[in-house]
Amino acid sequence: MNKALTGLFALTLSAAVMAQPGGGQRGGMMQELDLTQEQLEQMKVIRENGGSREEMHAVLTPEQQARAAELRKASGERRAKRVDKLKVELGLSDEQAQQMRDIFEAGGSRDDIRAVMTQEQQAQFDQMRKSHKGGGGKLR
Numbered sequence: 079m080n081k082a083l084t085g086l087f088a089l090t091l092s093a094a095v096m097a098q099p100g101g102g103q104r105g106g107m108m109q110e111l112d113l114t115q116e117q118l119e120q121m122k123v124i125r126e127n128g129g130s131r132e133e134m135h136a137v138l139t140p141e142q143q144a145r146a147a148e149l150r151k152a153s154g155e156r157r158a159k160r161v162d163k164l165k166v167e168l169g170l171s172d173e174q175a176q177q178m179r180d181i182f183e184a185g186g187s188r189d190d191i192r193a194v195m196t197q198e199q200q201a202q203f204d205q206m207r208k209s210h211k212g213g214g215g216k217l218r
Contacts, residue, residue: 161182181194
């Protein structure tokens with residue numbers, strides 16, 4: 079249930095970003111789901127009112143729900159690959175890498191990820207992010 083709630087939360091945030099002028103970087107999922115303006119507005123209202131997962135889910139058509147599940151799964155696989163890359167580049171232990179996977183799965187923040195690292199690893203991570211910014215890197 080936590081996984082589904084996290085996925086819908088991410089979907090909600092993406093919907094809010096897409097509802098704003100300019101779209102935003104995470105527009106891919108919203109474009110993939112082909113949400114109508116009405117759906118975007120409904121999701122925004124539900125989110126603002128602290129609505130339930132079921133209410134958010136009800137906004138999507140059955141086809142959109144299935145596609146959203148596929149996209150979330152693919153996103154999770156990409157995140158797992160990122161953790162594998164960080165494990166090598168930062169010298170993370172198996173335990174640190176697993177903690178990061180768990181954090182990603184739960185929808186944790188970059189600060190949560192950084193908390194798993196030593197100060198040296200954090201500095202390396204920050205440098206990696208800085209060098210990848212603007213270059214299409216995915217080390218956010």
